[in-house]
Amino acid sequence: MTVFDAIVVGAGPAGSSAALTMAKAGLKVALLERGSFPGEKNMFGGVLHRLTALEDVLPNFWDIAPLERHIVKKTLTFMTEGSSFSVNFDNQAANQPPYNGYTIFRPTFDRWLADQAVQAGATLLSSSTVDEVLREGGRIVGVRLLRDNAELRAPIVIAADGVLSFVARKAGLRQGRFNPDHQGVCIKALIDMPKDVIDDRFGLTRREGASNEIVGNTGGVRGGTFLYTNYNSLSLGMVLELGSLMKTDWTPYHLLNNLMEQPQIAKLLRGGRLLEYSAHLVPKGGYQMQPELFSDGIMVTGDAAALCIVTGLNLEGINLAAQSGVIAGKTAIVAHQQRDFSKGCLSNYKKQLEDSFVLKDLKLYRRTPDMLHNDRIYQQYPELVCGMMDEIYRIDGRPKAKMSQMILRQVKEKIGLKNMLADVYGGWRSL
Amino acid sequence: MKINLDEIFDYTSFNIDRDPHIILEENVCQQCDQRACVNCCPAACYTWDEDNKKMTFVHDGCLECGTCYVVCKNEAFSRWRYPRGGFGVAFRMT
Ligand SMILES: Cc1cc2nc3c(=O)[nH]c(=O)nc-3n(C[C@H](O)[C@H](O)[C@H](O)COP(=O)(O)OP(=O)(O)OC[C@H]3O[C@@H](n4cnc5c(N)ncnc54)[C@H](O)[C@@H]3O)c2cc1C
Ligand code: SF4
Ligand code: SF4
Numbered sequence: 239m240t241v242f243d244a245i246v247v248g249a250g251p252a253g254s255s256a257a258l259t260m261a262k263a264g265l266k267v268a269l270l271e272r273g274s275f276p277g278e279k280n281m282f283g284g285v286l287h288r289l290t291a292l293e294d295v296l297p298n299f300w301d302i303a304p305l306e307r308h309i310v311k312k313t314l315t316f317m318t319e320g321s322s323f324s325v326n327f328d329n330q331a332a333n334q335p336p337y338n339g340y341t342i343f344r345p346t347f348d349r350w351l352a353d354q355a356v357q358a359g360a361t362l363l364s365s366s367t368v369d370e371v372l373r374e375g376g377r378i379v380g381v382r383l384l385r386d387n388a389e390l391r392a393p394i395v396i397a398a399d400g401v402l403s404f405v406a407r408k409a410g411l412r413q414g415r416f417n418p419d420h421q422g423v424c425i426k427a428l429i430d431m432p433k434d435v436i437d438d439r440f441g442l443t444r445r446e447g448a449s450n451e452i453v454g455n456t457g458g459v460r461g462g463t464f465l466y467t468n469y470n471s472l473s474l475g476m477v478l479e480l481g482s483l484m485k486t487d488w489t490p491y492h493l494l495n496n497l498m499e500q501p502q503i504a505k506l507l508r509g510g511r512l513l514e515y516s517a518h519l520v521p522k523g524g525y526q527m528q529p530e531l532f533s534d535g536i537m538v539t540g541d542a543a544a545l546c547i548v549t550g551l552n553l554e555g556i557n558l559a560a561q562s563g564v565i566a567g568k569t570a571i572v573a574h575q576q577r578d579f580s581k582g583c584l585s586n587y588k589k590q591l592e593d594s595f596v597l598k599d600l601k602l603y604r605r606t607p608d609m610l611h612n613d614r615i616y617q618q619y620p621e622l623v624c625g626m627m628d629e630i631y632r633i634d635g636r637p638k639a640k641m642s643q644m645i646l647r648q649v650k651e652k653i654g655l656k657n658m659l660a661d662v663y664g665g666w667r668s669l
Numbered sequence: 670m671k672i673n674l675d676e677i678f679d680y681t682s683f684n685i686d687r688d689p690h691i692i693l694e695e696n697v698c699q700q701c702d703q704r705a706c707v708n709c710c711p712a713a714c715y716t717w718d719e720d721n722k723k724m725t726f727v728h729d730g731c732l733e734c735g736t737c738y739v740v741c742k743n744e745a746f747s748r749w750r751y752p753r754g755g756f757g758v759a760f761r762m763t
Contacts, residue, residue, distance in 0.1 A: 274755040279733060281763040343762050350740035365754030369682075384753050404734045416739045418705075421738045425671060425711045428762055451675070469761070484740050491672045491711060498670055512670055515681050516763045517711040517732040519739065 242268045242361075242392040245369045245381055249276035252540025252559035252566075253398030254351040257565025258295060261358035265574060266641055269352060269360045270381070270391055272367040272608060277348030279390045280400075281426060281516040283464050283475060285309055285339045285449055286347070287554055291561040293336070293634060296354065300335050306468040307447025308337040311440070314551060316620040317454040317463075322502045324450075324649045332419050333446065341468045341651035366455050369410045371395065377534035377579070378409050394570045396534045398563060401519045405527070411538055412529035419481035419611070420523025422461065422548065425490045425502040427498075428476030429510035433470040439506055440467055451551060454620025457488045457498055460548055460613060463497055465506070472506075474498070477548070482613075490517070509660050520555070522548040525604040531591070534583040537566045547603050550610060558596050565590045609664050614653060622652045674713045675731045686756035688747070689728045691737070697726035697745035705740040732758050 246253045249271035257269040273279040295625060300308075310332045315324040332338045356362050365385070372380035372389060380391035397405035401421070406412045439450040452463035461478035476494050483490070497503055521527060521544040528544050531537065538544070540559030547554040569587040569645050573579050591597045625648050629639070639647070649658050698704065699722055704713040710729045715737070717723075738749050751757070 245760065272751050272754050274759070278759050279757075281760055345760050345762065367751050369750065384750070402738065415742070415744075418740050421735075421739050423709065424736060426763065427670075429670070473763075480709060480736060482704075482742055489708050489711070489713070491674060491713075493670050503708070505735045507670060508675050510670055512672065512680055514762050515672055515677060516758075516760050517734040517736075519735045554714055593757060 240391065242266050243574060244268070244394040244395045244396060245390055245392040246398055247381060248397070248399035248542070249352040249362065250280055250348055250398060250400060250559065250631060251289045251351060252542070252562050253396065255291060255560040255563030256396050256398060256539060256567040256570075257352075257355035257360040258358050259564050260570055261355055261360040263358070263571045266354070267360040268392065269355055269362045270366045270383070270390075270402045271352070271362065271364050272369055274365050274446075275345075275349050276352035276362070276364065277345040280344040280348055280519045281424075282344060282555065283424075283426070283466060283473060283554075284342065285340045285466060285554060287339045287557040288336055289305040289557055289560050291557070291564045299321045300340075304342065304350050305338065305443050306341040306343065308332070309339040309341070310446045311442070313448065313450040315450060315452045316623040317452050317500065317502070318624045319455060321502060321624040321628065323627050330391050335355070341466050341473070343468070353502050355473070368399070368405060371405060371536075377539045378536040379657040381461055382406070385470050393535060394573060396566050396570070397536060397538045397542045398540050398559075401408060401521045403538065405544050406529050406538045409533060409536050411531075411533060411536070417481070417523065417527065418484060420521065420527040420607070421480045422477040422520045422522045423483065423490055423513070423517060424477045424520055425474055425482055425494055426473055426515045427494065427512055428514040428516070429472040429474060429507060431470060431472055431510045436472065436507070437572070442467065445469075453550065454616060455500055456497070456616055457486065457493050458542075458613065458617045459483050459486055459488055459493065460610065460616055464504070470623065474507070474511060477522070477553070479522065490646065518555070520548065521546045523549070523607055525600045526607055531588045532581065534581045534584075535579050537569065537584055539563050539566045545600060547599060548610070549603060549606050555647060558600075561596050562591060563593060565594065565596075581662040605667060610663060612664070614657060614661065618652050622648055625652065672729070677712065681710050681732070682759040682761060683730065684756050684759060685729050686752050688753070690752040691726070691728050691731065691746060692748040693724070693726040694747050695724045695726065695746050697743050701743055701745070702737065703742065706737040709736050709740050726758065
């Protein structure tokens, strides 16, 4: 049996950030990953937001990391079956380092990040699925692998095993079933397209990228669509709340297929070819579904701790995962200095998370899941916005209604005045 | 362009383990009044045969997303874990 200073379960952004932090400080770290390489099991939208957590250790991050494009153009679209209304934010400030966000591929990026931890001295064990945690006198002292029932021991285990986190559950830090309202299933089609075609269609040059979030046209299911530009491919996907999807007969891929036929989307995808199809869950409940973050000998990071913010305008996860991984790593370093691996010492992990943007932002957006629980957002509001635009621009030989009357009529027809007032109040509170 | 799950093995790679990582107790499904797994699974691994009242589950094209684990309120799984290291779905790009 091998003894380490710390065991990290999962070589995603949270786990590799924790391993990198601890290895740099000289700790003997095991980084365990169930995939045959880090990133093999991982997918996301996705836009990697600026990783302030790693800028100390990787100061020239944007020169060395495998990135696709940096995002300069952000679009929010309200969409119905035949029409769409978009708000566009094109920002030159985002066109120079430190860039605000990048499109990336997880199998490439996660492998690269884990490699940074390995270069700092961490031991990466791929093809290693953790099946059980080892306990001694109530404290967590290691893990057991599915392969040959091999056991690894360390005074600290960091659970960075993603959204379902069987490690947190087995350590007793998460109890009961997941609430389907707190989980979104995401499916994604990666679409092959030449770089110059993407540049022309989205108005980009060089390594500039665009991101587009789309509300509506999800069959009334609570959720949304994203369309992101990679270097020479597009990522088109949907996030669908499970609590809402399970009450319908829709399948995720039927909804995505319908969307691909929506005329405005179809034009953007024309000539593209499907390269890969993938799926993953996202812990969209955020603050409301948080497990216990630490106990004797264990800390929980990233998606495993539901450190994810889903607002509909943006999806933040990797930046929170990396930051929580770094903080867990630093806490482990202090614990080793003090030779104290108890709950009391590891409670510093939560304190530091509370002082950082991680738990501050998560708390700030804690009511957003309730606001997004409103079914009207996903059908009636996109129809309202597109309906109003249609009346404003339509020339059909009939006299136009006064704008204020037209808006009032549309609101009454599509939403109802009372609902609208309640939604505005709820939306305002959640922001 | 269309996602056709009959062709999933053409565009997503798998290293299928003969020892399944999910074992479904299909008799539990016969009593189920929801069958959310059938429409929610993004890989169409669950098929309900209404005529014969029979559930079929195939783990081959499973994307290991966890959706069925979350939506099944009857805990119909005698095993739900990730595949052994190196087995299961393998994303190449994404
Ligand atoms: C469709 C979609 C879109 C998203 N878009 C964005 C976005 O645009 N921007 C953003 O910042 N975030 C986005 N996110 C969220 C982001 O992907 C996650 O928050 C982030 O990946 C969490 O990192 P993590 O390291 O905590 O977990 P993960 O990335 O899930 O990594 C967990 C790792 O643990 C491994 N593992 C799991 N169990 C075991 C085990 N038992 N033994 C060994 N290894 C194990 C897994 O293989 C994996 O490598 C999106 C998510 C989805 C699903
Ligand atoms: S929801 Fe559970 S019990 Fe019901 S059919 Fe699906 S797997 Fe079976
Ligand atoms: S884990 Fe996901 S892909 Fe696999 S069977 Fe369950 S729902 Fe389907």
